[in-house]
Each structure stands twice: as structure tokens, then as C-alpha cells.
Amino acid sequence: MSIDKAIGALGQVLGGRLTTSAAERDSHAANETHFPPAPPDAVAYPETAAEVSAILGICSAHGCPVTARGAGSALEGHHLPIRGGISLDMSRMDRLLQVNAEDMDAVVQPGLTREALNQELRATGLFFPVDPGANATLGGMAATRASGTTAVRYGTMRDNVLALEAVLADGRIIRTGSRARKSSAGYDLTRLLIGSEGTLAVITELTLRLHGQPEAVSAATCRFPDAEAAVGTVIATIQMGLPMARIELVDEVMVKGFNLFHGSALPEAPHLFVEFHGSPAGVAEQAESFGTLAREYGAEGFAWADRPEDRTALWAMRHKAHYATGALEPGKRTLATDVCVPISALAEALRTAQADSRDLGLTAPIVGHVGDGNFHCGVRVDPADTAEMDRAAEFTARLARTALALGGTVTGEHGVGLGKIKFMEAEHGPALWAMRALKDALDPGNILNPGKMLPPA
Amino acid sequence: MSIDKAIGALGQVLGGRLTTSAAERDSHAANETHFPPAPPDAVAYPETAAEVSAILGICSAHGCPVTARGAGSALEGHHLPIRGGISLDMSRMDRLLQVNAEDMDAVVQPGLTREALNQELRATGLFFPVDPGANATLGGMAATRASGTTAVRYGTMRDNVLALEAVLADGRIIRTGSRARKSSAGYDLTRLLIGSEGTLAVITELTLRLHGQPEAVSAATCRFPDAEAAVGTVIATIQMGLPMARIELVDEVMVKGFNLFHGSALPEAPHLFVEFHGSPAGVAEQAESFGTLAREYGAEGFAWADRPEDRTALWAMRHKAHYATGALEPGKRTLATDVCVPISALAEALRTAQADSRDLGLTAPIVGHVGDGNFHCGVRVDPADTAEMDRAAEFTARLARTALALGGTVTGEHGVGLGKIKFMEAEHGPALWAMRALKDALDPGNILNPGKMLPPA
Numbered sequence: 001m002s003i004d005k006a007i008g009a010l011g012q013v014l015g016g017r018l019t020t021s022a023a024e025r026d027s028h029a030a031n032e033t034h035f036p037p038a039p040p041d042a043v044a045y046p047e048t049a050a051e052v053s054a055i056l057g058i059c060s061a062h063g064c065p066v067t068a069r070g071a072g073s074a075l076e077g078h079h080l081p082i083r084g085g086i087s088l089d090m091s092r093m094d095r096l097l098q099v100n101a102e103d104m105d106a107v108v109q110p111g112l113t114r115e116a117l118n119q120e121l122r123a124t125g126l127f128f129p130v131d132p133g134a135n136a137t138l139g140g141m142a143a144t145r146a147s148g149t150t151a152v153r154y155g156t157m158r159d160n161v162l163a164l165e166a167v168l169a170d171g172r173i174i175r176t177g178s179r180a181r182k183s184s185a186g187y188d189l190t191r192l193l194i195g196s197e198g199t200l201a202v203i204t205e206l207t208l209r210l211h212g213q214p215e216a217v218s219a220a221t222c223r224f225p226d227a228e229a230a231v232g233t234v235i236a237t238i239q240m241g242l243p244m245a246r247i248e249l250v251d252e253v254m255v256k257g258f259n260l261f262h263g264s265a266l267p268e269a270p271h272l273f274v275e276f277h278g279s280p281a282g283v284a285e286q287a288e289s290f291g292t293l294a295r296e297y298g299a300e301g302f303a304w305a306d307r308p309e310d311r312t313a314l315w316a317m318r319h320k321a322h323y324a325t326g327a328l329e330p331g332k333r334t335l336a337t338d339v340c341v342p343i344s345a346l347a348e349a350l351r352t353a354q355a356d357s358r359d360l361g362l363t364a365p366i367v368g369h370v371g372d373g374n375f376h377c378g379v380r381v382d383p384a385d386t387a388e389m390d391r392a393a394e395f396t397a398r399l400a401r402t403a404l405a406l407g408g409t410v411t412g413e414h415g416v417g418l419g420k421i422k423f424m425e426a427e428h429g430p431a432l433w434a435m436r437a438l439k440d441a442l443d444p445g446n447i448l449n450p451g452k453m454l455p456p457a
Numbered sequence: 458m459s460i461d462k463a464i465g466a467l468g469q470v471l472g473g474r475l476t477t478s479a480a481e482r483d484s485h486a487a488n489e490t491h492f493p494p495a496p497p498d499a500v501a502y503p504e505t506a507a508e509v510s511a512i513l514g515i516c517s518a519h520g521c522p523v524t525a526r527g528a529g530s531a532l533e534g535h536h537l538p539i540r541g542g543i544s545l546d547m548s549r550m551d552r553l554l555q556v557n558a559e560d561m562d563a564v565v566q567p568g569l570t571r572e573a574l575n576q577e578l579r580a581t582g583l584f585f586p587v588d589p590g591a592n593a594t595l596g597g598m599a600a601t602r603a604s605g606t607t608a609v610r611y612g613t614m615r616d617n618v619l620a621l622e623a624v625l626a627d628g629r630i631i632r633t634g635s636r637a638r639k640s641s642a643g644y645d646l647t648r649l650l651i652g653s654e655g656t657l658a659v660i661t662e663l664t665l666r667l668h669g670q671p672e673a674v675s676a677a678t679c680r681f682p683d684a685e686a687a688v689g690t691v692i693a694t695i696q697m698g699l700p701m702a703r704i705e706l707v708d709e710v711m712v713k714g715f716n717l718f719h720g721s722a723l724p725e726a727p728h729l730f731v732e733f734h735g736s737p738a739g740v741a742e743q744a745e746s747f748g749t750l751a752r753e754y755g756a757e758g759f760a761w762a763d764r765p766e767d768r769t770a771l772w773a774m775r776h777k778a779h780y781a782t783g784a785l786e787p788g789k790r791t792l793a794t795d796v797c798v799p800i801s802a803l804a805e806a807l808r809t810a811q812a813d814s815r816d817l818g819l820t821a822p823i824v825g826h827v828g829d830g831n832f833h834c835g836v837r838v839d840p841a842d843t844a845e846m847d848r849a850a851e852f853t854a855r856l857a858r859t860a861l862a863l864g865g866t867v868t869g870e871h872g873v874g875l876g877k878i879k880f881m882e883a884e885h886g887p888a889l890w891a892m893r894a895l896k897d898a899l900d901p902g903n904i905l906n907p908g909k910m911l912p913p914a
Contacts, residue, residue, distance in 0.1 A: 102692060102801035145641040156639050158648070159616065174888040180797040181829045182613050183866035184602040184652055185873055185884050186910060187892045191615070191648035195641055212698045235559060241669045282739070340637040344559035372638045409640035416642055427642050431631040434899060435644045441898035442891060453643060 003085055006064035007042045010086070013054050017045040017092075028069065028079075028087040032134075032322070034333040034383050035077040035418055040067065040087035047092050049165055049173055049204035056202065057171030059086060059447050067449045068198040070140025071113060073132075075322075075336040076417025078144060078197050082451045088202060090139055096120050097205070104210045105162055105179055110139020110203045117208075126210040129154035132413065133319040139203045144415035145195030149318065152238075152371030153245045153277065154211060156413065157194055164190050165205035169443040179207055192438070197415055198449040200442045214245070214277035218287050219311045222299040223269040227251060227354070227366075229297040230270045231347040234370045236293050238343065242286055246275035247371040248318055251354070253328070254365035254378075258317055261324035267301065272370075273318050275311070321367045325378035328363050332380045335392050335419075337364075339403035340374040340412025352402045353377055360391045374412035400426065416453040424455050460542055463521035464499045467543070470511050474502040474549075485526065485536075485544040489591075489779070491790040491840050492534035492875055497524065497544035504549050506622055506630055506661035513659065514628030516543060516904050524906045525655040527597025528570060530589075532779075532793040533874025535601060535654050539908050545659060547596055553577050554662070561667045562619060562636055567596020567660045574665075583667040586611035589870065590776040596660045601872035602652030606775065609695075609828030610702045610734065611668060613870065614651055621647050622662035626900040636664055649895070654872055655906040657899045671702070671734035675744050676768045679756040680726040684708060684811075684823075686754040687727045688804040691827045693750050695800065699743055703732035704828040705775055708811070710785070711822035711835075715774055718781035724758065729827075730775050732768070778824045782835035785820050789837045792849050792876075794821075796860035797831040797869030809859045810834055817848045831869035857883065873910040881912050 010018045020042045029039035046052045059066045065085030072079055081087050094111035101124050108117060115135045117128050132141060132148035140146075142164070147156035154160065163177030176189035193201055224230040230249055237244060250258070250271045258264055272294070276286040291302065305311045317324075325334050341349045350366065357364035357377065368375025377399065381392045400410045400423040410423040424432060436454055439446075467475045477499045486496035503509045516523045522542030529536055538544050551568035558581050565574060572592045574585050587598060589605035597603075599621070604613035611617065620634030633646035650658055681687040687706055694701060707715070707728045715721055729751070733743040748759065762768045774781075782791050798806045807823065814821035814834065825832025834856065838849045857867045857880045867880040881889060893911055896903075 100799065100801065102696070103799040104696070105799070145639075145645070147639055151639060155616075158639075158645065159612075168891065172887050172890065174891055175886065176888055178864055178866050178884075179799040180831075180860075180865040180869065181800070182602075182604055182608060182615075182797055182831065182869050184795075184868045184870050185866045185877065186652070186881060186889075187657075187895055188602070188615065188645075188648045188652055189888055189891055191645045192895075195643070195645055200644075212696070215698075239559070239561070239669065241672075279742075281742075285736075285738075338641075340639055342557065342560040342562070342636040343638070344557065374637075374639065403637075407635055408637040409635050409642045411641045412637065412639050413641050420642065424643060427635075429632065430629050431633055431646055432643075433629065434625065434631055434646055437898040438644055438649075438895060441894040 002062050003041050003064045006059050006062035009058045010042070010044060010055060013051065013058070014044055019043050028081070028089065030072070031077050031080055032073060033075050033077070034335050034381055035080055038080040038082045040081035041084045043087045043089055045089050045092050049167060052167045052202050052204050053171040053173050055086065055088065056167050056169055060170050060445055063445055064447060065450050066447055068143070068202045070111065070137030071135060073134035073136045074140065074144060074417060075414045076419040078415055078417035078452060080418065082418070090137065093204065099124060100179070101126060103179060105207055106210055107205060107207050108138050109205060111137050113137050114141065121210065125213050127213050128160070128208055129211050130157055130160050133322070138206055138208065142194050142203055142206055143196065143198050145413070147369070147413040149246045149248055149369060151369060152247055153243060158191060160209045161190060161194055161206055162209055163207035164193055164203055166193055166201035166203045168201050169445060169448050177207070195415065197417065197453050199439060199453050200448065216280040216283040217275065217277055217311065218283050219275040219305040219314050220287070220302055221271050221273050221314065222294055222302045223267055223271045225298045227270045227350050228347045230272050231350065231370060233272065233294045233297040233299065235343055237290060238371060240289070242289055244274060244371055245277040246273065248273040249366070249368040249370040249375065251366040253363065254321060254367050257324040257328045257365050260327035261320065262317055273314060322378065325365055325380065328365060329380040332382050335379040335381050335396065336414060337377045337379065337396055337399055338411045338414040339399055339408055340372060341403050341406045341408030343373040345406035345408065346370060346373050349402055349406055350375065353399055356395055356398045360395050362391060362395055364395065372412065373408065418452060421453065421455050459519050460498050460521045463516050463519035466515045467499070467501060467512060470508065470515070471501055476500050485538070485546065487529070488534050488537055489530060490532050490534070491792050491838055492537055495537040495539045497538035498541045500544045500546055502546050502549050506624060509624045509659050509661050510628040510630050512543070512545065513624050513626055517627050517902055520902055521904060522907050523904055525600070525659045527568065527594030528592060530591035530593045531597065531601060531874060532871045533876040535872055535874035535909060537875065539875070547594065550661065556581060557636070558583060560636060562664055563667055564662060564664050565595055566662060568594050570594050571598065578667065582670050584670050585617070585665055586668050587614055587617055590779070595663055595665065599651050599660055599663055600653065600655050602870070604826065604870040606703045606705055606826060608826060609704055610700060615648060617666045618647060618651055618663055619666055620664035621650055621660055623650055623658035623660050625658050626902060626905050634664070652872065654874065654910050656896060656910050657905065673737040673740040674732065674734055674768065675740050676732040676762040676771050677744070677759055678728050678730050678771065679751055679759045680724055680728045682755045684727045684807050685804045687729050688807065688827060690729065690751045690754040690756065692800055694747060695828060697746070699746055701731060701828055702734040703730065705730040706823070706825040706827040706832065707775070708823035710820065711778060711824050714781040714785045714822050717784035718777065719774055730771060779835065782822055782837065785822060786837040789839050792836040792838050792853065793871060794834045794836065794853055794856055795831070795868045795871040796856055796865055797829060798860050798863045798865030800830040802863035802865065803827060803830050806859055806863055807832065810856055813852055813855045817852050819848060819852055821852065829869065830865065875909060878910065878912050
């Protein structure tokens, strides 16, 4: 293995688009959460799949690690080059290549962000619904199997990617899937690469499924006496088949964070933030049904956001939860958790998480995509305070055990990265052997994002 | 490799549930379409995952082929033991293990059929929507990534399986996925096994996503001056966001088959068969919108089926298309094709297929899940007539080329089996290398359904 030799060879291919400058290495060493900085040896900025292929061919030959990076908004350190080597920065491959309005699909490069895509789609009457909050790149979202507030209605990246172009570790460029809506032709490589966190291949193009912009949209917030009542409302809503576009839980601690961060004055009680999409009559009917149902569970303080600017403000508040969490104990970092459980177990999981954080003396506001049974506790930590870090680790371990005991998963949407590796054995058991076999088959030299996702055998 | 030694050892484990009788071997040698009979050396009837594990362990040790079999309704010969060995008949593992009504999921054994499941679910208000026509087993449907008439609304097996238990070639029992609605924890082994046609593992349990039985249902048929007009209606319907539960094309040749088989007297013109699910008001609104739209494309002869028995009759007709095809040239077999294209290319694909079948002097009625861009030509052939078989092979090759040239796939839902192997290279190119690498990693001895899906390297 020789990283230096790889860098020399890569310089021949990329010229000025390969850099070893300290500033670039530092900016590619950082992350949004609590992981220590991990600088690459060099940063590469490919512009084409052929260049990515050349880079991986060289890195394979020299055993040089390659860690692909989108917007750097990952919450589990996925993009940190912890073993050095190359940070493969996909930000220059950010074009919208094709919109096929009749088929409701689009072909994009991986460095395009979801907001930029939706901006470009605005005039078409179509949009891309997957919404993880951060303005992530579409390649990064596919690599982490991202979802977010709208998954309850429109699905996750798993459901909204039709096809991929990707480069394997040996430099081979493959195409998976097609623009057809479904296929039974062979192994589902598209789904295998979605959520593979850059450990099996580097995504260089995505064909995305688009959806029609809803004719009418209405959003609202309301508060509940306790989280159980909010969750009861969610379960009832889903069981009666109301096609909620968004249904988000915000607990009383998170509301306090919102108030501090945004200067708002919401009562510090559990809230649901909801949105309805459909025809004007349909949305009105949904909103009415939801209101009736929520009131049965004790909801009050309904605030409706029918104007676009009010909805934008509402969802901006929700999307800035990660930053608003920072207002709760300024100066600390946030350790983001991300379990997902069957919805019947959601109230118990939330109750257990809240009890655990109190018990361990931690500040851990909760926000959740509760229609999917997915929620996040943002644990505030001082990475220099080892006792607090230990308590936070105990909290996340308890939360993982709770989720698994209730039939759930340790990560609903953030992915494994560095943070969840320690729970992979508990979640997957013997299936981990199969995952390792797939990794060995496609990346025998372990050059693609090494040290992530799979624990050492 | 010693099949005899494997059979000896299997007899010790299974007793009378392993048989080498000629009658059983013959009944496991047959298929619904044109493939020649292929008897196994023995038939095994496992009753537990532990038994499947023991069987695969023994077969691995002796290099004995194992071909899993559900209802035997596959249309591409998937379940034919073309290299002999064991036909692993899953029909005794046919129990519904769990219904979690609050979470809208169910846990089933792979030998349970979709109709039996829905029968058992009747009182719960829930149903399993994936509907390939045949009363297939749920394990077989997962293995072939089946879909059918309702995929346009409810998705395919890819979308409706939450978790699996499966046995790998070496006998290792793994669990993939969980009852949580989504997860980002590692490689998507569930989706890798769905559609893998028994070549990577044998499915021994499935956790399925259920849906609420619609409050109101309405169905209708109407006819069009030509297939273009029908397809234009479909595209417009989808673009306006009408949540069609079913939208099926039946061409004039197929209508003739229906009339012969069912004694009906439908005008021999292209028809759409449609169904709407929702609230009573919603269904009425959808039906009205669809009717208006279809009439703009020249639809006439609307026949509404609002009573359950009328709908049952309507869909029984559609579901028996494979058998009704047999009425067109009695005594022949049907070679079922199954391409899927982007919906904007559907009219061209249909036109080309019809011209090709005329050109080649073949009778090939068309039915299609046209909301997904998926259609089937059922080519009538006499397997003993080599000239006709050659013309049929030319037809399927042309159809495959047409689908791929239009950005589609050679199989939307039937799978590869034996029939589509010859098109895998054209569809996947370099990605076929990755598929072979995955197969080698998980089944290095090539004992699982050998000779299917992947062409020789």
C-alpha cells in the first residue's frame, strides 16, 4: 500500500483538481457531529465517471483508501477519511442531466443537492420528495439510504431511485436498473448500492423518480398532553388510511430548543407537525379528519399554515432541529441517534429513551418521523468531558438495545458510518457474514471507505 | 459431486419427506409454459428452517443442486431442476405465523399462497395487495420479485416485504431487515434476496407489509379505437395523479381469447380494465375524472362493476389471461414475454410488438400492467414445430431489443429463470460481473438453482 504513489499518479490525471493543501484537507476532515477530525492525505475533485474510474483504478493498484463525499452533512461520520487516502469530493458533478416529464423521472449527477434539484424542477409541476432536512447531495442521500419528513408518504431513497451509474473498486463502470418502473431482471444492484455508504462503489449518476407537485397543501402544528397521546394519534391516523404527507413529533425538550433558537414561544409540550397533500377538497377532508382524531387524543393549540410562506417557516423550524438542539447547552456537540421501531412500539421506545436520558443526566431532545416509527434523540455532549461521553455512549447503547428488543433497527435513516458499527453484530447476527462476503467480493482490497459500516470480523 | 450420497444423507434427516418416486419427480418436472420437463433426482418437503438448513448443509457438502419450488406457477422455468438434484418443495411451510394489525404487517412461511393469506386476513380489515394473477406462494413471489395488477398503486414484492429469514448455501440461517418500516443499517440484503430466484438463498419466512382494505372500490372496463388511445389515457391518468389501484390493457387479440374462453361477447378492440380504491367520495371523484379523460381519448362502452361479485368476475377474466390465451390456438403452448419500458415509450413498444408478431406470423395476444409500462405478449407455439419455435425466439429477441432500446427491461415481473438468460448480457453489460461476483460470494459451490438467471461467464 502506498498512498504517496497513488497521489502522484492521481496528480497526473487530475492536475489542479487533486490537492494536498492543508486548508482543503482540514475542510474535508470535519463533520456535523461529535467525531474527531480525520483529514485525508489529498482531496480529489472528479468531473466525470471516467475520472472516477481512473481514480479508483489507481487507488486499487496502490491500496489507497478512497472516501466519497457529498455535502458533508452525514451525521455518523460516513465521509470522514479515517484511514487517510483520498477524499473523493463529488461536488463538481452537480448537474441535472435530464428531466423526463412524461415518465416523471430525472437523471442527475451525485453532487447535485436536493434543494438545487427542486429549484430546477419548479416549472415542471414535478418535485423530488425525499427530504432529510439538510441540503444533502443526492448521491450522499442514496449512499446513506436517506429519508426524512416525507418518507411516510413518498418513501425513502430506496423507493425513489430507479437506476444508478456507479464505479466499482477496480474502476469498472456499471449501470444498474433502468428507467422502467420495475424489473425482475437479476439481482437488485440498485438497492444493494443504496445504503452501502460508499463501501461497495462510488455513485456517479442517479435516475430519480419524481412526483407531481400537489395541487393543494396544508400544514399545521398542535400540542398534546404527553408523547403517548401524540403517538396514539399517529397510529390512529395511519390505520384509518389518511395519506399524511408529513407527520413529525417534537418533544417538550426540543420545543424549548426551538424557542431558544428561533425566538418563538411555543408551549413546552409534545407537538405534532403535520402536512397534507392532495386536491383542495381532499386536503380539506384530510385536515378535518386529522383534527377530529387528534382532538380525541387531547390535542389543542392548532396552528394552521396554509400560505406557502407560513409552511416554509414551519418546516424551516423543524429542519433546523439539529442546530436548535445546539441552543440547549451552547458550546457542546450533538450526538445524533436514529432508531426506528414498529409503530406499535413507538410509545414505549420514546418513554424508555426519555427515562434513560433523565437517568443518565443528559439533555436529549427528541424529534421523530413518527409515521415511520423513526425518531432521533440529539444528545448534547462535550467531547472533552469523558464522563459525559461515557454516559452518552451508555445512552445510545441502551437506545439501540431498546430498538432491537422492540423489533426495530439501530438506524432508520442516518446510516451506520462510524457511530453505529458497534451495534451491527447485535442487529444482524449471522447476516453480517453475508454483508462481509459481499464487501469482499466487490472490494477485495478494502479501498472503498474502509473502517465504516462493517465491524472487523 | 455426488447427488446419490446427498440423497442418502437427506433421507436420514427427512425420512418419508424425501422421495424419489417417479410420480413425484414427474410432477416436479413440469411447468406452465414451453420449457421441456426437467425432473429432479428427489423431492424434499422441509417443514422448518432448521430442516432447510440441514438440507443445504448436506447438499453443499456433496455438491448437490437444490432448486426451491413454491406453487410451480413461474413462467420462465425458475423452479425446474435442470441439473437434477433436489426439488425443495416449500408447500408444507405454509402457515400464517403472525398478524400485527397495529403495525399493518404479517409474518408468513414461504409456502403460503397469496389467496390463502388474504382469506385469513379478511376479518382484520387488512390485505396483502401484490397480485400476479396466479395463486402463487409468497416465497415464490418474493424470489421472482413478482408484481401484477395492483403494483401501480401498492408496489411490487420489492416494496411489500419488510424482512426475511433465509438459509444460505452453507446452511447458515440469516435474518434480513426487521419489522421497522425503514432502516439504514447496512446492506439491503432483503432487496438482494427478493428477485434472486433461489440462486443466493432459500427464503424460509417473510414479514409482509399489509394495507387497509379500501372503504370503497369501483371497477370498470372500456374500449378504445386503438392501443395508442388507451396508452394516452394511461399516461394522462398518471400525470394528473389519479391514484389508480389497477389499470390494465387488453389488446384486441386477447379480447378474442377472453371471448372464446369465457363465452363473453366483448367487442374485439383494445380495452382498459381499471379499478379505484378509496373513500366513497374519493372513488366517485376518481371514476368521474377517469371517465372524462378516457372519453377524450375516444373511450366508449363503459361497463361499471360496483358489486363485489361483478368485480370478481371482471378480474377473474383478466387473471385467466394465460389460460384464455390457450383458447386462441388450442393444442399449443404459450411462450410468455414480459418487457417493461418507460411509460412514454409504451405506445411505441406495443406498436413494434404487434408489427413483429404479424410480420412473423405469430399469434401473440397482449395484456399489460400499463400503469407501470409493463406488458406481456403470450406467443402461441407448438414446441415440436421448430420453425415456429425459431420465429417465436426471433420475436422475443426483437421484443427484448425494443425494450432495451427504449430504456426498459427484458422482464418487468416474471423474472429471468431459463427464458431470459440470453438477454442478461445485453441488459446489464459490465454489471453482470458484479452479479456473478455476488453469486460466487454467497454460493461458491453453485448448488442453489444452478443454470438459472446468470449466463455462463
